[in-house]
Amino acid sequence: MAEISLRGITKRYPDGTEAVKRISLDIADGEFMILVGPSGCGKSTALRMIAGLEDISEGELRIGGELVNDRAPRDRDIAMVFQNYALYPHMTVRRNMGFALELAGVDRATIRRKVEEAAAVLDLTQQLERKPANLSGGQRQRVAMGRAIVREPKAFLMDEPLSNLDAKLRVQMRTEVSRLQRRLGTTTVYVTHDQTEAMTLGDQVAVMRGGVIQQVGAPETLYRHPVNLFVAGFIGSPGMNFLPATVDHGAVRLALGTIDLDDRLRSRLSDPALPASVIVGIRPEHFEDAALAGERRQLGMTMRVRIEVVESLGSDVYVHFAAGGERAAAGDLDELAGGEDGGGAASEVVARLDAATRLREGETAELWVDTAKIHLFDPRDGRRLTR
Numbered sequence: 001m002a003e004i005s006l007r008g009i010t011k012r013y014p015d016g017t018e019a020v021k022r023i024s025l026d027i028a029d030g031e032f033m034i035l036v037g038p039s040g041c042g043k044s045t046a047l048r049m050i051a052g053l054e055d056i057s058e059g060e061l062r063i064g065g066e067l068v069n070d071r072a073p074r075d076r077d078i079a080m081v082f083q084n085y086a087l088y089p090h091m092t093v094r095r096n097m098g099f100a101l102e103l104a105g106v107d108r109a110t111i112r113r114k115v116e117e118a119a120a121v122l123d124l125t126q127q128l129e130r131k132p133a134n135l136s137g138g139q140r141q142r143v144a145m146g147r148a149i150v151r152e153p154k155a156f157l158m159d160e161p162l163s164n165l166d167a168k169l170r171v172q173m174r175t176e177v178s179r180l181q182r183r184l185g186t187t188t189v190y191v192t193h194d195q196t197e198a199m200t201l202g203d204q205v206a207v208m209r210g211g212v213i214q215q216v217g218a219p220e221t222l223y224r225h226p227v228n229l230f231v232a233g234f235i236g237s238p239g240m241n242f243l244p245a246t247v248d249h250g251a252v253r254l255a256l257g258t259i260d261l262d263d264r265l266r267s268r269l270s271d272p273a274l275p276a277s278v279i280v281g282i283r284p285e286h287f288e289d290a291a292l293a294g295e296r297r298q299l300g301m302t303m304r305v306r307i308e309v310v311e312s313l314g315s316d317v318y319v320h321f322a323a324g325g326e327r328a329a330a331g332d333l334d335e336l337a338g339g340e341d342g343g344g345a346a347s348e349v350v351a352r353l354d355a356a357t358r359l360r361e362g363e364t365a366e367l368w369v370d371t372a373k374i375h376l377f378d379p380r381d382g383r384r385l386t387r
Contacts, residue, residue, distance in 0.1 A: 002154035003029045008059035018354050021211040022059065030185045034202035036192055042211035043191045044159055050189060051157050052076050062332040064154055066259060068286045079148035083160045085140045087132040094128040097146040114150040121180065122146050138169045145180065155187040174200060195235055205314040207231050228334035229279065229382035232375060237287045238318065240283045241349045242328040245280045252376065253325035254280055256303045259371045265386060278385065279328045281375035287351035289359060291364035310361050317357050332382040
């Protein structure tokens with residue numbers, strides 16, 4: 001078994017800085033776990049501690065049930081794939097893939113068999129005698145993966161392996177990585193800052209911020225039921241829109257209009273300990289051109305807005321407009337915006353509409369929003385209130 005268990009894992013540097021703060025995480029045998037978050041959140045440091053490339057300051061790390069805190073990387077039976085392919089330029093693909101086995105003293109026949117089996121899986125059979133300089137970026141990354149596969153490790157650890165590829169090739173390689181992991185069934189921990197990769201690849205996703213795991217769950221769970229503002233804003237593309245609002249007599253009032261709450265939410269938000277001011281979260285895909293909403297119009301809220309920018313992607317149309325009033329203010333939102341202060345200026349909203357819309361820039365239009373799918377957050381600590 002190759003389950004990986006982290007219990008209270010901390011990484012503290014000599015100056016007292018904690019890059020990872022008491023994280024606990026269980027990764028099941030054969031599971032594809034994604035660590036995702038912005039730069040500096042501690043995800044790569046956590047991966048390097050699993051690999052043994054960083055010392056663990058506190059906590060316990062177990063792989064296959066065995067405590068490995070003090071084991072050297074080579075004794076943990078894991079294989080890493082990095083952002084940098086790290087291939088030997090003077091060696092053929094065949095030798096690059098089998099070199100670790102050569103160093104381990106494995107016989108030539110076994111090395112040849114394992115390399116050719118991995119090459120078949122990765123569609124590299126025709127490239128075995130070529131050198132890295134004669135390969136495309138995607139082929140080089142597959143060679144790096146093949147080098148890991150031939151070792152048949154307990155776990156694969158991947159640190160942003162696709163970030164050096166162009167956009168189209170990343171999509172292709174993402175599919176190949178997912179297919180490969182399903183076929184091999186090897187426990188995999190994958191680090192990325194790209195939430196699209198996280199949502200499309202992982203069985204489970206752990207969202208990190210400031211060295212702390214914010215939420216762990218299936219991609220659909222993170223999308224539909226984020227625990228706080230940070231997770232809600234980080235997951236989803238385009239990101240969730242956040243607007244300031246007040247709760248008053250069973251309704252949420254914001255610059256775009258008034259949303260009547262159902263009995264369950266009305267009861268929950270009547271708690272005097274909860275704030276009168278809240279932050280409303282609306283995903284772009286929960287808007288629609290009111291002319292195309294049909295019978296749904298009776299189930300949500302309509303609003304009149306002035307369209308400022310229209311972006312047509314063929315399958316969808318993104319429209320941008322100002323919501324009026326000030327932006328929602330919270331520390332989580334400042335971090336999502338890259339550290340910029342979000343207060344003061346008017347709120348910009350992005351709506352993702354059906355490609356059939358005929359809305360144009362500069363016109364005043366009527367949009368519809370599905371109010372059953374809005375989220376409400378406490379601006380004081382960012383927690384979601386609509387749970």
